[in-house]
Amino acid sequence: MSATIREVAAAAGVSTATVSRALRGLPYVDEVTRKRVVETAQRLDYVASPSASRLASGRTGTIAVLTPYVARWFFATVISGVAMALTEGPLDLLLVEVGNPDRPSTVPLEQRLRSRADGAVVVALPDTYPEISQLIEHDFPLTLVGSLSDRVSSVAINDAETGRLATQHLINLGHREIGLISGATSDESFTAQDDRTNGYHDALTRSGIPAHPALTAYGAFTREGGERAMVELLSREVQPTAVFCLSDEMAFGAMIAMRRQGLTPGIDIALVGVDGHPQSELANLTTVAQPVAEMGRLAAVALQDRLNNAEKYEPRQTAMSVELVVRSSSAPPKGN
Amino acid sequence: MSATIREVAAAAGVSTATVSRALRGLPYVDEVTRKRVVETAQRLDYVASPSASRLASGRTGTIAVLTPYVARWFFATVISGVAMALTEGPLDLLLVEVGNPDRPSTVPLEQRLRSRADGAVVVALPDTYPEISQLIEHDFPLTLVGSLSDRVSSVAINDAETGRLATQHLINLGHREIGLISGATSDESFTAQDDRTNGYHDALTRSGIPAHPALTAYGAFTREGGERAMVELLSREVQPTAVFCLSDEMAFGAMIAMRRQGLTPGIDIALVGVDGHPQSELANLTTVAQPVAEMGRLAAVALQDRLNNAEKYEPRQTAMSVELVVRSSSAPPKGN
DNA sequence: AACAATCTAGTAAGCGTTTGCATGAAGGAG
DNA sequence: CTCCTTCATGCAAACGCTTACTAGATTGTT
Incomplete structure (x- = not known):
């Protein structure tokens, strides 16, 4: 189908070794020779077979x-x-x-x-x-x-810092009952998840706000999960006035859940996400963008x-x- | 690093040819032999080198x-x-x-x-x-x-049908000034784009509504493009009461543009998109889902x-x- | 001018598979 | 019992490169 290195070598009047070197820009090839080889290769529409070169070189590219x-x-x-x-x-x-x-x-x-x-x-x-x-x-x-x-x-990103930033923002706005929509339940936890959560706790502690375990729910980092998590939070005894969602997608889900109950994000409950998802603009979602x-x-x-x-x-x-x-x-x- | 077929062959007491056949499930290998080979391969943690097998077989997998x-x-x-x-x-x-x-x-x-x-x-x-x-x-x-x-x-999907469906929906709602936010300007047109546009025109024609060229703008199939296109439409002489966007993302952009001008989708101007983008739910966007x-x-x-x-x-x-x-x-x- | 260092290029041995062909064994047909 | 299939397996030639290694030609040094 396609030309082989041997054909190029023959056509250019050199050995296959030289063709290989010339085409890969290795040293020890005269510029004149290289040029001739390159032109020949082009003319014959030669492209080195990846399989062959991988096998020979041990690198896969x-x-x-x-x-x-x-x-x-x-x-x-x-x-x-x-x-x-x-x-x-x-x-x-x-x-x-x-x-x-x-x-x-x-x-x-x-x-x-x-x-x-x-x-x-x-x-x-x-x-x-x-x-x-x-x-x-x-x-x-x-x-x-x-x-x-x-x-x-x-x-x-610095996930702890991210968690602090988001939470501090909510605290600065005057919130004290700040909920958390996390990702997976702790056993399968990401580094990012743990760190953001730590940042959240950290910010609360710094402001002397006790972290209430009933204010945390898990949303699996998906929109659907965020939706369920928000529903769950809304059914708890302690009600958050703000919720920090560990991802924008979960925040979107939370928004949907709120809307379904006639609540408005930013009015009834404040929401902050993480990611800088393109849709956060349309959704008017406050977010920590990365x-x-x-x-x-x-x-x-x-x-x-x-x-x-x-x-x-x-x-x-x-x-x-x-x-x-x-x-x-x-x-x-x-x-x- | 990893075992070669030769080592497996040696360990199993067969030729490399048999190992190759056995491992790939080819016929003409005694079941007893095959089993032995498979076990040996497993024991030696053997995996065929893709480069080698590609080179030899001509298939890349x-x-x-x-x-x-x-x-x-x-x-x-x-x-x-x-x-x-x-x-x-x-x-x-x-x-x-x-x-x-x-x-x-x-x-x-x-x-x-x-x-x-x-x-x-x-x-x-x-x-x-x-x-x-x-x-x-x-x-x-x-x-x-x-x-x-x-x-x-x-x-x-049947794109013409999609265009018709969306447009007919708007017509059924009572709209007559129906705008179109298309993708690329005609020279670089997709099949999908043209067909959806044809469907749009088709629906209009069937209902005896003249298509007004000033009601079309181009949004490059992006949110930003949709935003610009909507701004453009809103600045035109003829004002649409509804707009059909060839993609949801452009519709999202259109929504942003509307909001910026204090307009509400569905109230001031009706919007329909195409795709069934996950965010369409949150955005309350009517869409033709695929x-x-x-x-x-x-x-x-x-x-x-x-x-x-x-x-x-x-x-x-x-x-x-x-x-x-x-x-x-x-x-x-x-x-x- | 002799010799070392540096270039340039070719030879050929792999790289680890797949597969056409050959071979022998086993089973069936006559 | 012989001949013909069908199976099971091995042999060895590709597959198309890369890369030691070798060797001659240049160039530079002293």
Whole structure:
């Protein structure tokens, strides 16, 4: 079908070794020769067979994105950031679903990656997640986005700070009964989730506000979950005048739940989310925005760095700064 | 690092040929032998090297997803549908950005795919798109989702019907000045865009309503674009009492534009979108919903079908049915 | 002018599978 | 009992590159 390196070599009057070197920009090739080879290759519409070069070199020229979800906004946006970083170079992007509780995979992750990718960007999974942890132990090059690690490079926001920021904002508005819509129930907790929650408690403590356990509900980081969590909160004895949602999507769900009961966000109950989801503007949701695509891009860059500096490399943590975007979903409590 | 087929062969006391056959479930292997080989492979933690097997077999075991965007809801959801279909089998998913006007790629698509994927699912690009068309001519196995083709299999909704449905709904409510927020200006038009527009005109014509060109604006299928388009419509001489947006995201933008001018969707101007975007519920947007993830899944299945039946295969068009979801963004015109 | 260092290029041995072909064993038909 | 299939397996040649290693040609040094 397509020309082989041998044909190019023959046509250019050199050996295949020279063609290989010339086309990959390696040294020790005369510029005149290189030019001739490049032109010949172009003329013959030659493209090196990835399978062959991978087999011979041991490198795959591929990086995988390991993510529990591909359609959810945060995840999709990270992926697009990674894709962005890769369009520059010649690397392929292998998409692998990992850690989606609804879709458990039968094949061990390590096997699905072995000889398929040189490294991977891991989205929103902690380094303690079994399969990820295993990869790290096998020295498989990894970069995390959305959760911190001291074992591999990672890029994330300061989640504790994020939690404090959101909560402090509500406190500043005069709220004292501040609810929390968290993600998963504690056993399967993300780093991000725990840290944001700590930030929330921290802010309360600093202001001398006792944290009331009955003000917490879990929304699984989904809109539907947020909706249920809000319904639950509204049915509790203690009523919050404000609720901090650990993600915008859950906040959207909370809004729907409120609306269904004739309540208005920002009037009856103040709401703050986290993410800077594009829809937060339309929904008038106050949120702590994070640069998601950029985080994906940086993670990919860091990974490439790691791959190019096989030796002298050490994990680096990148903390992105967040921004509180105030909208009408957060306002002083009714009485004020 | 990992065991090779030769080691497995040696350990199992057979030739590499037998190991290969046994592990892939090919015939002409005694069940007893197969079992022994499988166990040995497992014990040695053997996984066939993809590069080697690709090189030797000529098949890549990979399917690509060709998409202009990865983070936008529609696209991300199609991708997740494809991923869903692939988790069943052993196929890899290669993500390739194509046709994103903001990020033109330097390498020809055909070269980026050659020997990298056995086939591809194309998202929302028409078969007339140059690079896609070229792939089709090269007999590269393709399946389209979101646009129709008689050259390759495709799965899409009936866009004309969708346009009619949305428009007829507005007409039924009593509207006569019905605006249109379209996508790209006609030169770079999608099949979907044209068909939905035709459906819109069709519905108008059937009801004897003249289509007024000043009632159309273009929103590039983005929220920001929809916002601008709405601003533009509101500045025109003829004022619509209802607007049909070719996508939900543009409708969201339109809502923002309206709100900024103190107008309320469904009260001042009725709005209908297309997609069934998860946020349409929160936004109270009337929309024509399509089963996006399912479409992606079906496209992937169709592609696998095509790959397995090299010979006796012919393009098949799958039309998904849509559903009008009425919410408060669409209501009778003010006067009524 | 002799010798070392640096370029340039070719030779050929892999890389780890798949698969066409050959071989022998086993079972059935006549 | 012989011949023909059908099975089960092995042999070895690809598949199309990359990359030591080798060697000659240049260039620079003293």
